[in-house]
Amino acid sequence: MVNKKELSERDIENIFITPAIINAGWDLHKQIRQNVTLTPGPVIVRGEMSARNKKKKKFADYVLSWSPGTRIAVIESKDNNCTVSHGIQQALGYAEILGVPSAFSSNGDAFASHNKVPKAGEDIELEFPLENFPSPVELWERYKKLHNIKDKDEDLILQPYYSDGSNKEPRYYQVEAINRTIEAVANGQKRILLVMATGTGKTYTTFQIIWRLWKAKAVKRILFLVDRNILADQTLVNDFKPFGSVMTKIKNRKIDPSYEIHLGLYQALTGPDEFDKIYKSVSADFFDLIIIDECHRGSAAEDSSWREILDYFSNAVQIGLTATPKETEYASNITYFGEPVYTYSLKQGIQDGFLAPYKVVRIDIDKDIDGWIPPKGMVDDLGQEIQNRTFNQADFDRNLILNQRTKLVANRVMKLLNATNPYSKTIIFCENIDHAERMRKAIVNAAGKLATDNPKYVMRITGDSVEGKAELDNFIDPESKFPVIATTSDLMTTGVDAKTCKLIVLDKTINSMTIFKQIIGRGTRIDEENNKFFFTIMDFKKATLHFKDPDFDGEPVVIYNPGPDDDPVPPDPEDQDDDPDDKDDNTGQTGSKKIVVSGVPATIISERIEYLGDDGQLITESYKDFSRKQVQQEFTSLDDFLMKWNDANKKQVIIDLLEEHGVVLENLADLVGKEFGDFDLICHVAFGQPPLTRKERANNVKKRDYFTKYGEQAKAVLHGLLEMYADKGVTSIENAKVLKLKPFSDIGTPMEIIKNIFGGKENYENAVHELEDELFKKDITA
Structure with missing residues (x-):
């Protein structure tokens, strides 16, 4: 007699749920799909580090289809320690994104059902025996009702x-x-x-x-x-x-x-x-x-x-x-x-994990924030007197060109690239074509040898540049190294599939939400093959304040109501935001030439780095802070963590669990120190405990009389494992394949060591577990 309480969720599926579905008339190979990944889970980015939060992965146990591509129901399975309807809310979440009317849950005893289109007098939710699961025809009729599909249109649908x-x-x-x-x-x-x-x-x-x-x-x-x-x-x-x-x-x-x-x-x-x-x-x-x-x-x-x-x-x-x-x-x-x-939406795409999240580096320049008033009688580079008025951020690179400001922006861009990867594909959005050309020159000078080694390291890609437009295909081709940096004004705002773009620089006044969304869209593609999981937005013109606008990713609201004689979509009023040409003279008045001034210094007065939070809002948070929150979500206290760590037969289970939350211990080691092991990284970052290095832990074990109960050969093996822990960490000693390496290979084959020296697999695994217990004895106090 099978005890259902002892069966795994997979056993419940294989023994009870799947046969019940098949008995209802469903084709196992054509209509039933199991373990269907719907979304991979969002990418979390902090600093230059990123990881997927697999805890938020959407994964349906069953998806039922009427025909290929026409999914009509979902089923969530649970083990028999749960109630029949325990998984119904989870199933409803999947049914919602799949647009299907039927969601089911089962623990192997019966089915719980939610029907979005019940018949008159029929309950929305009910439970029924395993043998009463609905037929494909019944659930297809529900789907047709939900989506208003007529019989005559079935062939098209x-x-x-x-x-x-x-x-x-x-x-x-x-x-x-x-x-x-x-x-x-x-x-x-x-x-x-x-x-x-x-x-x-x-x-x-x-x-x-x-x-x-x-x-x-x-x-x-x-x-x-x-x-x-x-x-x-x-x-x-x-x-x-x-x-x-x-x-x-x-x-x-x-x-x-x-x-x-x-x-x-x-x-x-x-x-x-x-x-x-x-x-x-x-x-x-x-x-x-x-x-x-x-x-x-x-x-x-x-x-x-x-x-x-x-x-x-x-x-x-x-x-x-x-x-x-x-x-x-x-x-x-x-x-x-x-x-x-x-x-x-973009927000949904990022939360699902199909689109790349962004971090924002907001940079304030003194002249942009404080404005600039030329001294009375000051002349520009052509010797013409400059109007004595306050020039502000809206003037720069439109009416007024401060060459030192352009140089400052270029140097800051290259500083970021050199600190990360100077070959990261980058788009710099400028006010107009003239500004894009001046920025190209400034980047060449700031890049130095990178630009002299390859003249196509940076290119101006604008509508008037035959040479630049000819390089557009190379810029968006992941296989093409050059160009690395593109300076542009409007040409690359839309329709450029630059999926490896990792940096977007905004030195452009953007008043239009539509244009802002399109520009941000240049970086939203994930390209796992080329290790692109997130992108950075470097903002010099406060354009990213659009992120705070509720309309940034909200539902569009119709605010235009045409009259009976109006065009269905009348033209927009002219927006300077989209105008590639300026008409400024040396007085700074509209319709005039630009004022060019080389000798006025510009300085960065503040920088702020923000990341995308779980709620889609920008937050200021370090990877350490993020990791601490995630660990504390899984483990209620230090004692709780210590108990579960020590009880785990393999510590890799705990490490994998944290990775599902987006906590990658290699990333923490880069921040705290590579000499610390996984255990100490977790205790230090999440619970504020002083960490010990792997070597310190190994030396503490050596000082004890722990090894005396083992024979000489067993001692040699355990000493070798201790040294390997000190060098590479706990997961390196949990796989028996390590015994193929020196110094263990000098003692014997893995089979000889396990069987002859330790007396079998169970004894060997117990010895490794005891070694881990010694390594992680309570040097830490709660």
Whole structure:
């Protein structure tokens, strides 16, 4: 008779839960997935150190699907020491992010159920025997009800995703974005808005949407509209590549009707003259589907041409993609497209662990904070008298150029890079093209040998620079070492997939929340292959105050209400923030030339480093402080820790547990001292105890009579283990494979040592455990 109380959670699944699901008609290989990782857990960054908080990883025990890509239920399993409904809240959390109506929990005795769409008179939550688990058809009907799927639309809804045969599959939020969009099309919605943070794979998501609609023959001809050549070219050869010969990029002033998938630039499709409006060369019903990438940019005055294209193809389904919905008193994407069918924010992406968190280095320069008043009669570098007024941060690098300030910024940037990695990809956002060029020169001088060894160490990548734009592909290519630093104004604000970018420098006045979000998005991609888990924002112009704005990552609110004669998305008013050109003369008045002054010193008067906290707010906290809090969450007191440490057969279990919280003991050793072992690092940082080095602990054991009960060969082995602990730490002696190394290999093989000297595996492991007890005897007082 099986005693359920003694079974593990996995045993409960294998013996009771899985058979019950299969008996209800579910296909084990096609419809049941176990141990499904939904999110990897957020990256914690403090100082230059980072680690994943695996305690916050989302991991579903079961995900049930009606067909591949159509998930309809989740089940959370628990061992039999828990109640039947113990895991239901956890299951509900997973059901919420997966957009499924059915959540279940089981301990092997029965099932607990939560149904978001109960029938009239039916309870939302109930419990039932194992043999009564719902059939696939029943749970599919629930899903259809939740998402308003009609029977006639099932073929479209269930159209398979594209697969290249690899194990790659869309992330949970991409599946949700794709499914919600397909469902909106099936329900006859013509205007659809999809909001996904930069770095979350909007183009891949778009490809799957188009693929499924196209394969299901819901649409035949598709136009993917972008506003930059590089976006079209990247899409053509990357995410959209499977379309192959049916896809083309619109060029040579011609829309070729022999293709079905068309990638086009606004600029290539229209212009100020009727001759430029080549979109009119095909009929208004030519395209069935139009995707507008970065649709927030479409409402800007210079980009307003997208509206006339959409108006012409008004019968087509139109899907707007953006990371930052445009919501001002003058413009609203939501007014045109409707409420987003799905939103995945930067905050959610960071909390899930799919996007890189940031730390902020805020730097205040004396002239920016205090302002600068030129002495009466002072002249600029051209000998022209400077207006006697207060110049402030808004003037610098627009009306007034203080060369020493530019030099100061460049030197501070290089100081950070040299202290971390001088080859970390860096983007410096400047006020305008002139400022970007001056910053490039200043970085060259500050970089010294790094710049002379390779003239492409720093490049100005702006719209007017042929040489700079030619290096853009190299900058974003992880395999290309150069350029390392790009100075820019507006060109790299959006659409540049620089996933290895580790440093963003803001020496630019940013009044627009939309532009700020786009700039921050340049650093949000995680690239594990190239060890990029977080990025740094160095802010010289108080731009990061936008992080404190509730609107930074909040829900967009429509504040533009068009009149009956207004355009659906009227142009924005001109914003100096987006204006690459200044019109200043040497008097500092509007419409004049810039004032250039070389001899005025500038000084950094304060710096502050802030990190992203659990609540998404910026906090000032060291890695030590963070680690102390995490350890104290797991262990209520020093005595509690000591008891669990000593009871652990292998200390690696405790170390792994702390790593799940984001506490990496190697990181603490870098801060406290590499001579200290894991035990002392934890006790010192978390509980304020004075640490002993590994060698001090080993010497304390040697002074005792501990070894006298062992024979000479056993003593030699234990002495060797003690020396290895002193050199490498406790985990190095817990694996029997260490016996293959010297000095143990001189004594015998691992098998000979364990069997002949210690009398078997159990005796050997007990001896190692006793050695650890001696090492960690209570030298520490609570």
